[in-house]
Amino acid sequence: MALDPDKIFDHRFSDRSGSFPARDAILYALCCGAGQDGDLRFVHEDGLTVLPSFGQNLCFDDSWMEPSGVALATVVHGGLDLRMHRPLTPGAALTVRQRIAGLTDKGEGRPALILHQTDVLEQGEVLFTSLSNLFVMGGGGFGGSQGDTFEMIRTPDRAPDRTSVLATRPDSPLLFRLLGDQNPLHVRPEVAQAAGFAGPILHGANTFGIVCHTLLALFCGSDAARLTRFAARFSGPLYPGERLAVSWWLGEGRVQFAARSVERDSPVLDGGLAETR
Numbered sequence: 001m002a003l004d005p006d007k008i009f010d011h012r013f014s015d016r017s018g019s020f021p022a023r024d025a026i027l028y029a030l031c032c033g034a035g036q037d038g039d040l041r042f043v044h045e046d047g048l049t050v051l052p053s054f055g056q057n058l059c060f061d062d063s064w065m066e067p068s069g070v071a072l073a074t075v076v077h078g079g080l081d082l083r084m085h086r087p088l089t090p091g092a093a094l095t096v097r098q099r100i101a102g103l104t105d106k107g108e109g110r111p112a113l114i115l116h117q118t119d120v121l122e123q124g125e126v127l128f129t130s131l132s133n134l135f136v137m138g139g140g141g142f143g144g145s146q147g148d149t150f151e152m153i154r155t156p157d158r159a160p161d162r163t164s165v166l167a168t169r170p171d172s173p174l175l176f177r178l179l180g181d182q183n184p185l186h187v188r189p190e191v192a193q194a195a196g197f198a199g200p201i202l203h204g205a206n207t208f209g210i211v212c213h214t215l216l217a218l219f220c221g222s223d224a225a226r227l228t229r230f231a232a233r234f235s236g237p238l239y240p241g242e243r244l245a246v247s248w249w250l251g252e253g254r255v256q257f258a259a260r261s262v263e264r265d266s267p268v269l270d271g272g273l274a275e276t277r
Helices: 003-008 022-031 053-058 173-180 189-194 206-218
Strands: 016-018 075-084 092-103 112-122 125-136 161-164 227-234 244-252 254-261 266-276
Touching: 003 092, 016 173, 022 053, 022 206, 022 266, 053 092, 053 112, 053 125, 053 206, 075 206, 173 189, 173 206, 189 244, 206 227, 206 244, 206 254, 227 244
Parallel strands: none
Antiparallel strands: 016 092, 075 125, 075 227, 092 112, 112 125, 161 244, 227 266, 244 254, 254 266
8 A cells, every 4th residue: 555655754752762772882893793703892881882783773663654544464674873972871872863765656556665765863962863764565666756765785796805604693582682672573484474475583673683783893903983874675585593694895994795594595695795994
C-alpha cells in the first residue's frame, strides 16, 4: 500500500531526554568484538571510551511508524550514515531529536524509502547524527519523491588494498536485543523462517558495529575521536557465528569498505565509507 506523505511528514516527534549507563556502551562493544584483543578501552568503566557507532542505539525508535501509516512488517533497514561530531559520554544529560528528512518514491507497487534523521544533543550541541534509510516494501506510488535522499556511495571497482576476516558470536543477537531492538526475527527461528531466512540473523546495527570496531583498530589506532563518519548499506543478512570478510580501500582521510559472509560468499554490507581526522 502506498505511503501517505502528508501523514508521515506531519508526524510530530517528541524529544526524548535522558542518559545512558556505561553498562550499555560496554554491552554494545562486547557484541561488536571489543576486548578480545586485550584492549579494555571500550569494555571497562575506568577511562571508558564509547564505540562511536553505539550512538545508533540511542537513536533506535520504531514507535512512530504505525501512527504514520508505516506497517512494521513491511520495513527493511537499508543503510546507515552516522556522523560523529563529538564523543559520547556515559551519564551525560542528552536530548534525542527526530525528523523525517525525505521520502523516495520508487513507483507504484515498488518500495518507498524513508530517510529518518536523528540528532543526539548535549546542552543544545549536536554530538551525533544518524541518517537511517528505511525500505518500505510496496510503499511506492504516492506521487513523487520529496526532501533529501540517502547518499549512495559506490564501492571501488578495483582490488581492495587490504582484507580482514572477522568472527561473530553465535549468541550475539541474544545479547544485542538487550539494548532495545527486540524484534523476534533475531532470536526466534519460526519468525525468521516466515520472513524468508534460514534462521535468526544478526541485527544489522550489530554487524555495522563489528566493522566499525575493526576499522578503528586497523586505521585509527583505536582512537574513537578520529572517526567522523561511518556509513554503509545493508545488502544481505549475516547469521550468528558466521565469519565476515571485509575488503578495505584506503584513501586520504577516508576508508571505503564492503563485507561478505565467508560461509555463503554472499554480500552483507556494501557502499561502506569511513571518514577520519
